[in-house]
Amino acid sequence: xxxxxxxxxxxxxxxxxxxxxxxxxxxxxxxxxxxxxxxxxxxxxxxxxxxxxxxxxxxxxxxxxxxxxxxxxxxxxxxxxxxxxxxxxxxxxxxxxxxxxxxxxxxxxxxxxxxxxxxxxxxxxxxxxxxxxxxxxxxxxxxxxxxxxxxxxxxxxxxxxxxxxxxxxxxxxxxxxxxxxxxxxxxxxxxxxxxxxxxxxxxxxxxxxxxxxxxxxxxxxxxxxxxxxxxxxxxxxxxxxxxxxxxxxxxxxxxxxxxxxxxxxxxxxxxxxxxxxxxxxxxxxxxxxxxxxxxxxxxxxxxxxxxxxxxxxxxxxxxxxxxxxxxxxxxxxxxxxxxxxxxxxxxxxxxxxxxxxxxxxxxxxxxxxxxxxxxxxxxxxxxxxxxx
Numbered sequence: 001x002x003x004x005x006x007x008x009x010x011x012x013x014x015x016x017x018x019x020x021x022x023x024x025x026x027x028x029x030x031x032x033x034x035x036x037x038x039x040x041x042x043x044x045x046x047x048x049x050x051x052x053x054x055x056x057x058x059x060x061x062x063x064x065x066x067x068x069x070x071x072x073x074x075x076x077x078x079x080x081x082x083x084x085x086x087x088x089x090x091x092x093x094x095x096x097x098x099x100x101x102x103x104x105x106x107x108x109x110x111x112x113x114x115x116x117x118x119x120x121x122x123x124x125x126x127x128x129x130x131x132x133x134x135x136x137x138x139x140x141x142x143x144x145x146x147x148x149x150x151x152x153x154x155x156x157x158x159x160x161x162x163x164x165x166x167x168x169x170x171x172x173x174x175x176x177x178x179x180x181x182x183x184x185x186x187x188x189x190x191x192x193x194x195x196x197x198x199x200x201x202x203x204x205x206x207x208x209x210x211x212x213x214x215x216x217x218x219x220x221x222x223x224x225x226x227x228x229x230x231x232x233x234x235x236x237x238x239x240x241x242x243x244x245x246x247x248x249x250x251x252x253x254x255x256x257x258x259x260x261x262x263x264x265x266x267x268x269x270x271x272x273x274x275x276x277x278x279x280x281x282x283x284x285x286x287x288x289x290x291x292x293x294x295x296x297x298x299x300x301x302x303x304x305x306x307x308x309x310x311x312x313x314x315x316x317x318x319x320x321x322x323x324x325x326x327x328x329x330x331x332x333x334x335x336x337x338x339x340x341x342x343x344x345x346x347x348x349x350x351x352x353x354x355x356x357x358x359x360x361x362x363x364x365x366x367x368x369x370x371x372x373x374x375x376x377x378x379x380x381x382x383x384x385x386x387x388x
Contacts, residue, residue: 068374072364074308075357079349083316084301086308089331094376096307097368099165100361103386106167109358112158112304113150113350114296114337115141116176116204116273120189133340141344142193145173148347152199154229155271158304159293162332165306171354176202176273176296176337179233183218186228194227204233204273207260216264223265232257232269232292240278250286258290270294272333279323284333295333297325300342303350305357310336 071093074086090096099105119132127134133141145152151169153161158174160166175190181203193199203219222228234241235256241249254272261269270293274283277298287295299322302310311334313326325334338346372383 066374068371069367071371072367075305075360077302077353077356079353080302080310081312081316083312083314084310085313086305087311087326087331088307089309090307094372094380097372097376098380098383100306101365101369101372101383102165104167104384105165106161106306107170107358108306108361109354109356110161110168110170110172110305111350111354111357112153112161112168112172112174113343113346114174114176114304114335115340115343116178116296116298116337117340118178120185122188127341131339137341137344138189141340144344144347146197148351150347152193152197152201154200155202155231155294156229159270161306162304163293171351174202174337175199176204178204178273179237180206180213180215180219182215183222186222191227200227200229202229202231202271205230205257205261205265205269206233206237206275207235207257208237210260211264220264230261230265230269231271231273232261233273234275235260237275240276241274241280241283242278243280243282245280245283247282247286250283254283254287254290254292271296274298277321277323279325279328279334281328284328284330287333288330292333294335295330296335296337297323298339299323299325299336300338300346301325301336303353304335305354308357309334 074088076086080086088096090099100108117133117138119127119129120135120138121127121129121132122135125134125136127137148171149169150171150173152175153168153172155174157166157168158172161168161172177185177190186201186203190199190201194201205219209216219228219230223230232254234253236249236253239245239249241253253275257272258268261267268291270291272287272292272294273296279295279297284295299312301312309331311325311331312322313324315324316322325331325336328334369383
């Protein structure tokens, strides 16, 4: 009876909700009325539940992580001696790839040839001193460089290229004149190429005499003209630096050069042209601590490319005076350079190496750019666009 009364009550509520204008309900059978009431209530509750149910949240599609490809090996050249191999010096792969493929930087395959001139003999067609080059061979070397598309640069340009891949001519040459020289030497041999082609020259300056040097003033004047770029060649100079040198001697040669340059040339040298070609772990470490950015040996290993310096890991069995650069662990402070007479026969070989390196770079470019996009771009951003 209680269930019947409850059902009638529910029916009454529902009928009341229909409004006062509804027609009067007919007489109903109690059981039928109860059934209809429960059906009506259940329908109303179901509709209310459906209207209040939360909207479903779409399930995101799972992102499949991209696997970076294996990076290719560095360009290799069969022209290098069997005991010589290219050494990289940039440890951050992403920074290297960004600099390499930035279209505003030097193009892959850009090469730099470093040539040193000990002396140029103008009175003979054949040099009397084996360390010198004759005037005839000097002029031929310079003309051959020009005809093969080489352009001379200065030390700062080379440093910017090696450290950041700054744009330089795709075939560049650094002309290094050893030891203190009268202005006449530069005016006679190198000024004509500066005037005609805009080619600067580097001088390895020995700081032994400080302000009392009888050729200092004329060299300072050449430096101010902007085409003779003086760099450090030690103070005592005649005793090469090595791992057996005392700290005092190393500091005297390296810091002593800096002091003279700052006082008389108004700049700090960024390169040490190692006197006698001598170097070692300790000399290189001190040079680095004192702010030198480049160092030049007398080892003719090959040309320079961005993050690619040819060096030996073991001594040359054919040359007992040769010092292996690899164990020192700092390629930028143990750069190779050619004697002038050796360089003459290497020009076309170096040109071909640059072309090969450029072609290899294009071959591996898709892989390197894919690696950069996956691994590097999230942190460093995309490779910059070319600036008009």
